[in-house]
Amino acid sequence: MGGGGTGKGGVADATLNVVPFIDLLACTICFLLISAVWTQMSRIDVDQALPKASPKPPPTPPKPEAKINIMITQTGYLVNLWNADKIATPKPELVTPKKLAVKPDELKIQRNNGAVDKFKVYDQDKLRETLEGFMRDASLDDKTKVMVAADDKVQYIHLIMTLDTILTACKDKEKKQCLKNPSVGDSNLLRQEGFATFD
Amino acid sequence: MAVHHPGSRAGSGVALKSIRETIVHGGGRSLFATLNVVPMIDLFTMLVIFLIQQFSASGELMLVNPNVAMPKASTMKELERAPIVALTRWDGQDQPGDLLFENTKIISQKEINEVKYPSWDIKPLAEVLKKSWVNQQKATGPTPEKTKQIRDNRKIIIQADRTVPFAVVKMVMATCGRNEYREPNFAIMVGQEKAGAAP
Numbered sequence: 270m271g272g273g274g275t276g277k278g279g280v281a282d283a284t285l286n287v288v289p290f291i292d293l294l295a296c297t298i299c300f301l302l303i304s305a306v307w308t309q310m311s312r313i314d315v316d317q318a319l320p321k322a323s324p325k326p327p328p329t330p331p332k333p334e335a336k337i338n339i340m341i342t343q344t345g346y347l348v349n350l351w352n353a354d355k356i357a358t359p360k361p362e363l364v365t366p367k368k369l370a371v372k373p374d375e376l377k378i379q380r381n382n383g384a385v386d387k388f389k390v391y392d393q394d395k396l397r398e399t400l401e402g403f404m405r406d407a408s409l410d411d412k413t414k415v416m417v418a419a420d421d422k423v424q425y426i427h428l429i430m431t432l433d434t435i436l437t438a439c440k441d442k443e444k445k446q447c448l449k450n451p452s453v454g455d456s457n458l459l460r461q462e463g464f465a466t467f468d
Numbered sequence: 469m470a471v472h473h474p475g476s477r478a479g480s481g482v483a484l485k486s487i488r489e490t491i492v493h494g495g496g497r498s499l500f501a502t503l504n505v506v507p508m509i510d511l512f513t514m515l516v517i518f519l520i521q522q523f524s525a526s527g528e529l530m531l532v533n534p535n536v537a538m539p540k541a542s543t544m545k546e547l548e549r550a551p552i553v554a555l556t557r558w559d560g561q562d563q564p565g566d567l568l569f570e571n572t573k574i575i576s577q578k579e580i581n582e583v584k585y586p587s588w589d590i591k592p593l594a595e596v597l598k599k600s601w602v603n604q605q606k607a608t609g610p611t612p613e614k615t616k617q618i619r620d621n622r623k624i625i626i627q628a629d630r631t632v633p634f635a636v637v638k639m640v641m642a643t644c645g646r647n648e649y650r651e652p653n654f655a656i657m658v659g660q661e662k663a664g665a666a667p
Binding site for chain 2: 287290291297298309310312314315319376378419420423424429430433436453
């Protein structure tokens with residue numbers, strides 16, 4: 270590549286050799302495309318509320334406070350507000366478990382190898398509405414604990430979808446006060462807390 | 469050897485530049501066609517910037533077993549490095565899947581039940597968790613604070629297939645809790661479950 274002369278003076282429009290630059294860009298693109306992770310992974314943090322998980326019981330029993338209990342059964346959700354009398358505006362009727370039945374639909378999800386998994390469809394919208402209703406009716410804040418337990422045969426996908434619904438349940442439309450303290454526990458604990466007759 | 473004046477060249481006496489060019493190049497097209505590479509460089513640069521923005525190292529934290537199709541959820545929390553317990557696809561009691569620790573098979577999920585482990589402490593998993601904890605206590609970071617952070621980290625990533633029953637998940641959680649790893653993180657894919665979609 271040359272340059273145009275202007276008579277006696279120096280070169281006026283010197284050209285830059287862009288070939289190495291193009292090579293570098295092409296290599297960078299190849300590297301980034303190969304190393305790119307197209308599936309984004311995330312995590313859901315939970316607390317453990319499993320009675321057999323800790324070898325020693327806590328020295329002092331925890332202070333009784335209002336908490337939301339969710340039981341995932343084979344037929345749907347059971348939701349109640351435990352220790353409802355401990356809140357400023359007690360509403361004992363909230364302690365009675367509310368049943369949210371599964372939908373008649375079936376969720377079919379295809380795997381990478383072509384196999385199809387079939388799942389029941391739990392009513393996530395109703396669960397979110399119920400949780401938001403609890404937060405408003407009982408004036409609960411975002412620090413309210415939510416305990417989730419499931420039947421032994423309930424599949425993991427339903428646990429995750431339930432936790433996801435809990436984390437997106439908010440008291441206000443601006444989504445400033447959302448539940449953020451879910452814990453996963455055992456159904457036997459919930460049997461003691463209002464779900465004695467669920468099965 | 470003396471330097472001579474070059475004298476007149478072919479076409480140098482012609483006044484018009486275009487005619488001179490015709491005479492010099494024989495009236496044909498130029499031998500060196502120039503390609504405008506500026507749009508290409510612009511495109512490459514935009515691609516590189518886009519790919520660098522998309523680049524995420526968090527996906528490299530986890531080796532995803534091909535038999536694990538993690539459920540999807542909308543929660544966006546970045547994964548942190550922690551030991552990984554994986555539970556592969558549960559396809560009924562005949563093909564119950566495996567329990568893996570750092571991608572190494574520990575036991576079959578068929579063996580994980582309350583009859584065999586009534587205290588919910590899965591012995592083979594407990595052994596590898598104890599070893600992992602001992603190794604973690606020997607690990608060092610670049611600074612004393614970082615070392616303390618590494619050694620005190622009680623997080624464990626539970627990477628389960630969406631078909632795994634809750635009975636297996638709760639026993640794995642309980643075993644991890646008994647063996648120092650008390651903060652379970654459920655690994656998920658970012659997104660929303662849709663019928664027919666492959667993971």
